[in-house]
Amino acid sequence: MIDTKKIREQFPILTQKVNGAPLIYFDNGATTQKPLRVIENISEFYKTTNSNIHRGVHTLSRLATDQFEQARKTIASHFHVKNDQQVIFTAGTTDSINIVAESLAKKHLQNGDEIILSTYEHHSNILPWQLWAQANEGTLKVIPLKENQSLDYEAFEKLLSPKTKLIALAHVSNTLGLISDLEKIKAAAAKFHVPILIDGAQSAPHMTVDLQKLDVDFYTCSAHKIYGPTGVGILYLSEKWLRDLPVARSGGGTIKTVSFEKTVYAEGALRYEPGTPNISGAIAFAEAIKFVDEIGMQTIFEHEEELVQHAQKQLKQIPEVVIYGENDHKAGVISFNIKGQHPFDVGTLLDKYGIAVRTGHHCTQPLMNVLGIQGTVRISFAVYNTKEEIDFFIEKLKKVITMLN
DSSP: OOOHHHHHTTOGGGGSEETTEEOEEOBTTTOOOOOHHHHHHHHHHHHHTOOOOSSOOSHHHHHHHHHHHHHHHHHHHHTTOSSGGGEEEESOHHHHHHHHHHHHHHHTOOTTOEEEEETTOOGGGTHHHHHHHHHHTOEEEEEOBOTTSSBOHHHHHHHOOTTEEEEEEESBOTTTOOBOOHHHHHHHHHTTTOOEEEEOTTTTTTSOOOHHHHOOSEEEEEGGGTTSOSSOEEEEEOHHHHHHOOOOSOOTTSEEEEOSSOEEEOSSGGGGOOSOOOHHHHHHHHHHHHHHHHHOHHHHHHHHHHHHHHHHHHHHTSTTEEEESOOSSOOSEEEEEETTSOHHHHHHHHHTTTEEOEEEOTTOHHHHHHHTOSOEEEEEOOTTOOHHHHHHHHHHHHHHHHHHO
């Protein structure tokens, strides 16, 4: 059982008022708020330890390096990764996917190959593959949706062929909150020995992710959706790809030796981390991971699932509301529309009551096209949200509907 009051006390931003009303923050799918310990962690680094890493012999450089590498170990442990060198620090999920796309294009992907995506992919997991396909006469195949907007796994199996060279899939839909059945995906992919990339931007904040059990080739996520800072995330590589993934971006820190004739690259994580990384961000990311680990990811999932079902039940009782991806088992997100109303108008009026929601296509325009809509209103929950906030939101949503009608 979560002590929400105690948790909320750790988030300074939640104490403020917006438009004269207490802030109700339901835009966690875009980014979560940060606990004071994460904010102070960043400040403390710059106050006491700021230095570049891995190359200096002086005390501050060694301290910063130790903290940075300890952060890698903390994050690896959270995701149940035995070899912390499989955890690469990046600028976030989008950056991680682009790194994989650029690297695979060097060796693994050939002209005319095929990549399988799903209908509900975020643009960040479409555009890099689309750019590759346009330049290399490749084909993107798309897993369709069933009537309930879940993935059609039977149709997926028919998309696989000897030309399939990658499956890139969202673990959790950022618009619908639906959880992909990765066991079905893996079982079918294994027949053709197809590697799998998982966009974990919306699974990492809401549920236990055991990468040892998940056993995929690539996994990506962002710190800012898990109570950490913006501008930092991770790319997990399986042991195979840690050895075999070509270097796409080079620079200081990635090398063993350099001459004008030849460069020998480093082994392990450093091979894929050129330049000066977001040092304070990585260290603060680890602090955010400690925060969620102290609560427990399963506890967080159960709390948010309870909120989703509570909100979904009340929304269903409002005749004007259309819910997308309605499900009894989903991760922290509900998308809906008010019949005959633009989601932007709904979101703007809710903001007048201090309620922050997301409106628009949520970087999933292909999904919107399939659903035949321009966008939705999206509410997304975090560990600090409460049923009382949902009840207030429902009350004000009814007022908004009356105003718009």
